Structures are given as C-alpha cells and as structure tokens.
Amino acid sequence: MSVNFDNSLPMILHRTLDATMPDYRELFARYNLTEQQWRILRVLWSSKKVTSVDLSNRTLIPAPSLVGVIDRLEKKDLVTRVRSVEDRRAVFIVATAKGRALEAEVSPQVTEIDQQLRASVTAEEWQVMERVLGKIALGANAAPLKTAQGAK
Amino acid sequence: MSVNFDNSLPMILHRTLDATMPDYRELFARYNLTEQQWRILRVLWSSKKVTSVDLSNRTLIPAPSLVGVIDRLEKKDLVTRVRSVEDRRAVFIVATAKGRALEAEVSPQVTEIDQQLRASVTAEEWQVMERVLGKIALGANAAPLKTAQGAK
DNA sequence: TCGATTTAATTAACATATTAACGATTAAGG
DNA sequence: CCTTAATCGTTAATATGTTAATTAAATCGA
DSSP: OOOOGGGSHHHHHHHHHHHHHHHHHHHHHHTTOOHHHHHHHHHHHHOSEEEHHHHHHHHTOOHHHHHHHHHHHHHTTSEEEEEOSSSTTOEEEEEOHHHHHHHHHHHHHHHHHHHHHHTTSOHHHHHHHHHHHHHHHHHTTTSOTTSOOOOO | OOOOGGGSHHHHHHHHHHHHHHHHHHHHHHTTOOHHHHHHHHHHHHOSEEEHHHHHHHHTOOHHHHHHHHHHHHHTTSEEEEEOSSSTTOEEEEEOHHHHHHHHHHHHHHHHHHHHHHTTSOHHHHHHHHHHHHHHHHHTTTSOTTSOOOOO
C-alpha cells in the first residue's frame, strides 16, 4: 500500500522521459543539435534578446550548464553574447541569422512530435495530467517536512 | 493553439522534476548519497543479487553511467561486484551489510517524501496522471514518424 | 561617500547522461 | 566443431547536471 519504488514520482517521470525524448533527440541529431541547445534557440525565437538569468528560468537549464551550452552555440555561430551597457554584469544572448534560420527549420518538426505525443491521449487526459503535475510541483518544498529549517 | 513551448511534455516533466527532486536530494545529501546511488541501493533492497543489465533497467540508469555509480558505491563499501560463474560475462551487484543498513535507515524517510508528494493531489488525480503518462510513453516511438526507418 | 550586501555570470570539482566502440564470452547455425 | 552473430560489462569522448565558490558590478544604508 505504501508507495512502490516503481510508482514513485521520480521513476514515473524518468520512465516517461526515457520513452519520449529519443523521438526528439533523433530529430535534433539530424541538425547537430542537443536538446539543451534547441531549448535555447527556441526561447530566442520568441524573445530576441534574453539575459542569462531569464534564459536559465525559461529553459530550465541551470545557470552553470548554460555557460557551456552557449559556448558551443556560439562556436557554431548560432547565437552571440552581448554585454549589456546599462548593467555591465548582465549578458544578453541573441540568435544569429544562422541560428534563427535553423530554428525556423527545426521548429515545425518539433511541433509535430509535440502534437503526436499529445495526441496519444485525449485532450482532457492531457489537461488533467498537466494540472496534477503542476499541483504536485506546488506542493513540493512548500511543506519543508519537519526538518526544521526554521530559524535562519 | 499549437503546443506552447512551456506546455510541451519535456518542459512539463522537467518543471515537475526541478520542483520535487530537491526534497529528495536534501535527504540523500545527509547520508552522502546521490539520487542514483540511492536508486541502486533501493533495488538491491528487494533483490539481493542483480546483474548490471537488470539494474540498469530497474533504476533507469544507463549502463555506462552505472559503472561509475557502482564504483563509488563500492568505494564506500555499500555494494560489491561478484562475477558470475555460469556466465562469466555477467556481474552481480550485491549490497554489503553496511549498504543494507543504510538503505534501511534512509528508506522510511524516502517513503515519507513519496507519500507527501502523492498527498498533494487526490488518489484519483494521481492515478489518472500515472495512467496518462504511461499511455504517452507507449505512444512514443511506437509511431516512428515518416522518417522511414522501415526496411532494416 | 564608503563599506556591507546583493546580483549576474562564470569557474571549479565532481557526478551523471549519451552515443559509439571494444574486449571477453557465450549462443547459434551450418 | 568452427565461424559468426549476439551479449555483458566496460572504456572513451563529449555534453550536461549539481553545489559551492569566485569575480565584477551594482545597490543600499549609515
């Protein structure tokens, strides 16, 4: 009755990722892109000029990882780093013409996979799944257990 | 109307993982364990003697990663590698007394987090979420797109 | 205005993921 | 039997995740 290992949230999520990500990766590989590199291009598609912090939040790629990913994207001339003038700590990441072109070419194919995955369940099922996972995410960490992190 | 980036399956799953895993990691860190190291101990808890292939399947840790993780567990005297006699290619991973003791101590606390996460939604919601994700996982890869991997 | 406190990006150190390839064994088939 | 194909664990090369610390720049308050 207790939570079986295989039915714990981490295992459920990992199983789903393991089953679905290869579909995306196969596509990305055709364009010499990694999943993370794609995510960055994808964000730059809608937001021309993004600071690293924003990019980290929007792509869910941790800031330290971001450094290397952007380095590699820069090496491929897909993005550029532009130091901000107002706040010289900040750095803006911008897609190059080549980067935007690549994004334009890959994007519809990614969307196709997105929709194909979504189509494996009913609209309502998907909606519930999304809502439930959101609810769980909110619940997490909100209740710091009894591990008394209290006085700071 | 098309699948928004933020609502794509990978992003949904990553958001959920990012929100929930810290709860577990905080616990593991107290015992100098990583998530992967824990998963291996957890499997050895119910199956005394497991081959690397099985371990990879049950923990969802890719075989090449498994090598390093087990190395570190061995260094800490938590598990041992035992070469099989019937099939000398195979290697059995076995938990040491120390490893079993540690698992016994950590296990209930992990279960507590498991249950706390599960309690953030109703039993039915959880059930639907689990079923929907399973359905999506099955749908993935089943339809190889038009990328004609056909004749092999 | 100066010093303590933040904040942005990065570096460092370590652990893991991904894909390909390799060596040792074993199973299959002719 | 003996060659060939398949399997298990592992190594290799590269990319990313995780946590802590560092550097430079901005901000805040005495």
